[in-house]
Amino acid sequence: MxxxxxxxxxxxxxxxxxxxxxxxxxxxxxxxxxxxxxxxxxxxPRPSVTVDVVLLTVDRTVPTSAPRLHAVAYERTEHPDRHKHALPGGFVRLDESLDQAAARILRDKAGLEGLFVEQLYTFGAPQRDPRGRVLTVAYYALVGPERLADLALRSSARVHLVDVPWAGETGGPVDLLAGPGEPLPLAFDHADILGMAVKRLRGKLDYTPVGFQLLPAEFTLRALQDVHEAVRGETVNKDSFRRRMLAGGMLEATGEREPATYHRPAELYRFVKRSSV
Amino acid sequence: MxxxxxxxxxxxxxxxxxxxxxxxxxxxxxxxxxxxxxxxxxxxPRPSVTVDVVLLTVDRTVPTSAPRLHAVAYERTEHPDRHKHALPGGFVRLDESLDQAAARILRDKAGLEGLFVEQLYTFGAPQRDPRGRVLTVAYYALVGPERLADLALRSSARVHLVDVPWAGETGGPVDLLAGPGEPLPLAFDHADILGMAVKRLRGKLDYTPVGFQLLPAEFTLRALQDVHEAVRGETVNKDSFRRRMLAGGMLEATGEREPATYHRPAELYRFVKRSSV
DNA sequence: GTGCCATATATACATCATGCATATATGCTG
DNA sequence: CAGCATATATGCATGATGTATATATGGCAC
Known part of the structure; x- marks a missing residue:
């Protein structure tokens, strides 16, 4: 970075x-x-500075319902905002860069390394933390479903659905859901951070190869479309989507086919760095 | 924000x-x-935190050459990086938000208020400032030519051309120019900050009404095109640009015409908040 | 094995945005 | 008044996208 x-x-x-x-x-x-x-x-005078990370994934394991965007949150055990949920975060050390702090937090709190991580925004309202003046440099990270399953097994993390109530790009605060229609209040201004992370991801989806970060190495075009629809919160035209993706030059056919399907299996593709431009 | x-x-x-x-x-x-x-x-341990502001404008006063993107920089009078140029900035006070700090710096150092100001990125490499651990929350601001003329008259600020050597969107470091082909070294990592500001502005130009912030209240379509070309660093198709802008629903014809031209005067437009969507 | 089913994949066509070319309009200059 | 430089309008070719239709393919019920 x-x-x-x-x-x-x-x-x-x-x-x-x-x-x-x-x-x-x-x-x-x-x-x-x-x-x-x-x-x-x-x-x-110097403020305290933390790094908070919005760890996002798309759950496609439930075939009956439309895939949804998920975020990782932990229940706070200490005041303030005790029992509310918070994004993984921590104080920045003086000998590490901000990017390194984000990577360390992902490693220590979620056991994940090598993810796509990008700085999001710095939140610094004077009263955002009742303990004093604390700035937070927010990051967001993307993880594929296979590695997130590890997390759910290994740690005590509470992984929660992100239900995004706005289809546009307003970027307001977004709370998590503990279950269908059951809002999960977030601590501090973390709903603002989450909302901005979703907004940023939506904006990057069409112009950068960021969608592949939410999939395993080989995937079908339908899976890629599911990811896009989950992030955007709306369905997209299937034929146009296929053409656009194949014309983008970022996909390479593996020659293999999707295993064990109810119907005709689709071809598997993998992501390649775009050669042109 | x-x-x-x-x-x-x-x-x-x-x-x-x-x-x-x-x-x-x-x-x-x-x-x-x-x-x-x-x-x-x-x-x-707490780092020091500053706010630096990239103040950008487009100079269209020289009719002979293509309009250029400009940034405001001040020559440093103290160590470190003495005599190099730096973006206006200052330490964040504990009782003000980051947005307020950016507005205060613009007011105190450039005498400007009410501009378009947006947070850009937070730079936190451990060794970016030899005085110690100093994070900077970078902002960028846009100002029209009529208000920047005030600045050039009033203050001792050195306003310098931004010559962007890359036509793409790589977003690498960008140094200022003291004159044609005469690079002006920037202090600290301010070339990185400037490069990211230009990259951000380019990305926003097509999807947000940010271009109008670089023009007076009433302007011709040609002036708007000049601004877009200066920001993008390349020419655009005139007819397509006109159609796209007029179809965008963000322009309102004033019925008046450009004064005192060599040739046929163009109609003046003003920016209106888009009604639909 | 045969036929059904659900989805993938391919093709064709209408629609819209854009690039490009041409024609006309207008205010200034000499 | 003629000429000039630019604005403004119109037409057309091209490419991207939305929509519809047809064909392909593997699993499953029988």
Missing amino acids: AHRPPPPPARPRRRPPRPPGKPPSGRSRDTEEAFLAGYDLAAF | AHRPPPPPARPRRRPPRPPGKPPSGRSRDTEEAFLAGYDLAAF
């Missing part, structure tokens, strides 16, 4: 601070070192 | 901290207050 490799450490040696007022001319290494040694970042 | 009004202050009164380990059962107001009073956010 960072666009440049971090510069070399260049940790300045300690020097006695130089009195301000007359900035020394020239740009020699010494004067910059002296400036940095005398600089006190703690003079400005 | 916040999706919910902030909750009421609910500042807990001070109480003696409660020993941890046995969390009190129940959810009464007292036990939550006690928990909050005993909670020490400072136990976790």
